[in-house]
Amino acid sequence: MDNSPPERSRIRNDSPGHGSGGPFEHISSTANETVKLLRSLERKKDRQETGLFLAEGARHAEEALANGWSPAYAFASQAALERPQTRDLLERMRKAGARVLTGTEKILATLSRKDNPQAVISAFRQKVTDIGALPVDGARRFVALYEVRDPGNLGTVIRTADAAGCDGVILVGTTCDPFSVETVRATMGSLFAMPLSVTSFEAFRAWRDKNNVRVIAASMRGQHAHDRASYPERTCILMGNEQAGLPVEVEAACDELVRIPMMGKADSLNLASAASVMIYEAWRAQGYRGANR
Amino acid sequence: MDNSPPERSRIRNDSPGHGSGGPFEHISSTANETVKLLRSLERKKDRQETGLFLAEGARHAEEALANGWSPAYAFASQAALERPQTRDLLERMRKAGARVLTGTEKILATLSRKDNPQAVISAFRQKVTDIGALPVDGARRFVALYEVRDPGNLGTVIRTADAAGCDGVILVGTTCDPFSVETVRATMGSLFAMPLSVTSFEAFRAWRDKNNVRVIAASMRGQHAHDRASYPERTCILMGNEQAGLPVEVEAACDELVRIPMMGKADSLNLASAASVMIYEAWRAQGYRGANR
Numbered sequence: 001m002d003n004s005p006p007e008r009s010r011i012r013n014d015s016p017g018h019g020s021g022g023p024f025e026h027i028s029s030t031a032n033e034t035v036k037l038l039r040s041l042e043r044k045k046d047r048q049e050t051g052l053f054l055a056e057g058a059r060h061a062e063e064a065l066a067n068g069w070s071p072a073y074a075f076a077s078q079a080a081l082e083r084p085q086t087r088d089l090l091e092r093m094r095k096a097g098a099r100v101l102t103g104t105e106k107i108l109a110t111l112s113r114k115d116n117p118q119a120v121i122s123a124f125r126q127k128v129t130d131i132g133a134l135p136v137d138g139a140r141r142f143v144a145l146y147e148v149r150d151p152g153n154l155g156t157v158i159r160t161a162d163a164a165g166c167d168g169v170i171l172v173g174t175t176c177d178p179f180s181v182e183t184v185r186a187t188m189g190s191l192f193a194m195p196l197s198v199t200s201f202e203a204f205r206a207w208r209d210k211n212n213v214r215v216i217a218a219s220m221r222g223q224h225a226h227d228r229a230s231y232p233e234r235t236c237i238l239m240g241n242e243q244a245g246l247p248v249e250v251e252a253a254c255d256e257l258v259r260i261p262m263m264g265k266a267d268s269l270n271l272a273s274a275a276s277v278m279i280y281e282a283w284r285a286q287g288y289r290g291a292n293r
Numbered sequence: 294m295d296n297s298p299p300e301r302s303r304i305r306n307d308s309p310g311h312g313s314g315g316p317f318e319h320i321s322s323t324a325n326e327t328v329k330l331l332r333s334l335e336r337k338k339d340r341q342e343t344g345l346f347l348a349e350g351a352r353h354a355e356e357a358l359a360n361g362w363s364p365a366y367a368f369a370s371q372a373a374l375e376r377p378q379t380r381d382l383l384e385r386m387r388k389a390g391a392r393v394l395t396g397t398e399k400i401l402a403t404l405s406r407k408d409n410p411q412a413v414i415s416a417f418r419q420k421v422t423d424i425g426a427l428p429v430d431g432a433r434r435f436v437a438l439y440e441v442r443d444p445g446n447l448g449t450v451i452r453t454a455d456a457a458g459c460d461g462v463i464l465v466g467t468t469c470d471p472f473s474v475e476t477v478r479a480t481m482g483s484l485f486a487m488p489l490s491v492t493s494f495e496a497f498r499a500w501r502d503k504n505n506v507r508v509i510a511a512s513m514r515g516q517h518a519h520d521r522a523s524y525p526e527r528t529c530i531l532m533g534n535e536q537a538g539l540p541v542e543v544e545a546a547c548d549e550l551v552r553i554p555m556m557g558k559a560d561s562l563n564l565a566s567a568a569s570v571m572i573y574e575a576w577r578a579q580g581y582r583g584a585n586r
Contacts, residue, residue, distance in 0.1 A: 152445070156563045165556030186563070193558065225584075227577055261576065261584035263458030265486065269569070270449045270479070276566035277573045283554065284520060291518075291554035 024081075024090060027103045030110045034101060038073060038111050038123055044177050051126050053179035057118035058089055063189040064124050065089075071098035073123040077108045080119030093122065126179050131197040131204065134168040136211040139289065141282055142236040143275060144170040144204060144215070146250060149242050151176050155186025156272035157239075162190035164279045165290050170197045170236070172204045205253055208236065214255045217246055218278050220268075222259030226278055229258045231285035237278045242271050317374075317383060320396045323403045327394060331366060331404055331416055337470050344419050346472035350411035351382055356482040357417050358382075364391035366416040370401045373412030386415065419472050424490040424497065427461045429504040432582065434575055435529040436568060437463040437497060437508070439543060442535050444469050448479025449565035450532075455483035457572045458583050463490045463529070465497045498546055501529065507548045510539055511571050513561075515552030519571055522551045524578035530571045535564050 027035065040046035041054045052072050055061055061074065074093040080086045081102055094100045111121045134142070143161045148154050154176055161169050171178060178198070184191055199207075208215055216229050217238040238254060240246035251257055260269060260277055269277070283289075320328065333339035334347045345365050348354055354367065367386040373379045374395055387393045404414045427435070436454045441447050447469055454462050464471060471491070477484055492500075501508050509522050510531040531547060533539035544550055553562060553570055562570070576582075 156566055159563055160566050162557070163555045163562050188561070188563075225581060260573070261581040262456045263583050263585060264455070268481070269456050270452055270481075270565065272563065272566055273449055273453050273569035276562070276569050280553070280570045288518060288554040290556050292556060 024076075024094075024100045024102045027101050027107065030107050032101075032103075032107075034073060034099070035075070035103075035107055035110065038075060038121060041123060042181055044180065047126070047177065047179055052123045053126055053184065054181055055122045055124055055184060056112060056181070058086060058120045060184070060189055060192070061089060061093065061120055061122045063192040064122075065092060065096060067192040069127060069192055070125040071096050071122055072125055074098045074100045074120060075108065075111060075122070076100075076102050076120045077105050078102055079105065083119075086119060089120065098122065127196075128178075129168065129195040129197050131170060131199045131207045134170075134195055134197060134207075136213065136234060139233040139286060140167040140213075140235075141279075141286070142166060142168050142170055142213065143279060144172050144236050144238045145175060145271075145275075146201070146238060146246055147173045147241040147244075148175045148239070148271065150271065151180045151182035152186045153242065153270070153272045154178060155183040155188075155191070157275045158183075158187045158194050158196070159190040160272070160276045160279055162187075162194045164283050166194070166279065168195040168197060170199060170204060172199060172201050172238075201250060201253075215253070216256045216258060216278075216282070217251060217254040218260055218274055219246055219251055219257045220259065221251065222257040224258060226258040226260050226281050227284075229256050229281075229285075231282045233286075235282050237275070237282055239271060239275050239278065317369075317387075317393045317395045319371075320394050320400065323400050325394075325396075325400075327366060327392070328368070328396075328400055328404065331368060331414060334416060335474055337473065340419070340470065340472050345416045346419055346477065347474055348415045348417055348477060349405060349474070351379060351413045353477070353482055353485070354382060354386065354413055354415045356485040357415075358385060358389060360485040362420060362485055363418040364389050364415055365418055367391045367393045367413060368401065368404060368415070369393070369395050369413045370398050371395055372398060376412075379412060382413065391415065420489075421471075422461065422488040422490050424463060424492045424500045427463075427488055427490060427500075429506065429527060432526040432579060433460040433506075433528075434572075434579070435459060435461050435463060435506065436572060437465050437529050437531045438468060438568075439494070439531060439539055440466045440534040440537075441468045441532070441564065443564065444473045444475035445479045446535065446563070446565045447471060448476040448481075448484070450568045451476075451480045451487050451489070452483040453565070453569045453572055455480075455487045457576050459487070459572065461488040461490060463492060463497060465492060465494050465531075494543060494546075508546070509549045509551060509571075509575070510544060510547040511553055511567055512539055512544055512550045513552065514544065515550040517551060519551040519553050519574050520577075522549050522574075522578075524575045526579075528575050530568070530575055532564060532568050532571070 071093045090100045213234045215236045364386045383393050506527045506529050508529045
């Protein structure tokens, strides 16, 4: 993964007052190979080829490190290096195996499409959990998304699942990429805390059967309201695709189909909103066990 | 509002088999003044100056017409005119007062930033409901958003409020523009069905006092879970800003502060997700009165 030219210069730490942080590699051109690599991670193809993805900002990098994710690269602007906490973060990123680079604000701007780019952009190694490795002892709640297409919806559901203490998010079938910039951004750091599995419907079904997980799907064809469902100790909420919902054969394999009540002509909720309503109903049925305070 | 050059040519309806519609004005240049006007509506300043906003697609135009919104312009590609239902829609738009134009796919593409532009782009006159005109007889549910900033969140909340049969969405303080392209898109047509008020906190408070509306706010400082609250006949859910939540003085004016349970390190939900959980809890407390089926 190291495509950088060998002749890259290193600079000394010219701000000794800012602590013991070592010299980081300094780069001066947007044509630098590592900058090109980081930029390429906006594309799914390049994320798949490298197994890496982008995390924007110091907060996401901190969350990722705290949860044991493996960093490959970090880039910070020189201005950001003036902050002791940023230097400290970059030191820890380096100790965890990252190649740490610094450069101009201009280079930083090319790494972010946002108007106010974050001071730190990093690349971590993608990590998913095999569905067979999800914890299934005792009371567990899962969220499964069938062919979810919108990156923002996916990220928002991961965030809600984390807030509500779910034990995993399971992507079933062909979905959008959970490591896209948009999805990672929408998770607000929850991507790093929430076990994520990617699997086929057949494997999901086998996992459900083996572990006695009750699958409750939200559907326009649900026979009763979602708060009339039985949410036992091991429950998985299943949500369908934004446009098409769930195929008939998938619904037929569910233990229970429920309907989120609606009124008037509105024909659907936003997927992430509907998932939030379902996730909180399942947790409510379990007395919000484990909630803070 | 008519900035179009007087020399614009008109074409005959060259597809008589498609019914009695037309002829519509045909334009051939992206430099056309009406095309420029429609494009300018992507900017808040121009929306404010003209009092217009963009609705993308035939479905949104249909929803707007069905709900009595006043159309100012409609633009359709010539290809779209081949569809009888599109011609019919454009005829009804014209009868409702719109200036209807047709042109090339290229012009259509300049009116939409999307890769697959909708076949019809229209401009409607903005409409908000004075807070004093919201219906307050009998059982009513409202959603108020204090200084909401994200257009997607605002649109999604309007969509949820519509699906759950709320009686109005109230924007309090300085918020993002409810008529932005992003917000209108995220409402999925619910903007046209849901009464929307824009007001100051003082006026919101006076309205609450006058009409005996119980204001229940979601807050990290809530003393009990949101499903322990009392949601009486006239209830208004109040949600704070994405970053800052609600100011102390606003919380002090609420009838009840509730907390959506959370677990672990997750420190917040997406605003639209949190609003959906609150909106559905309030409706649940009222037995989903009025729900379809």
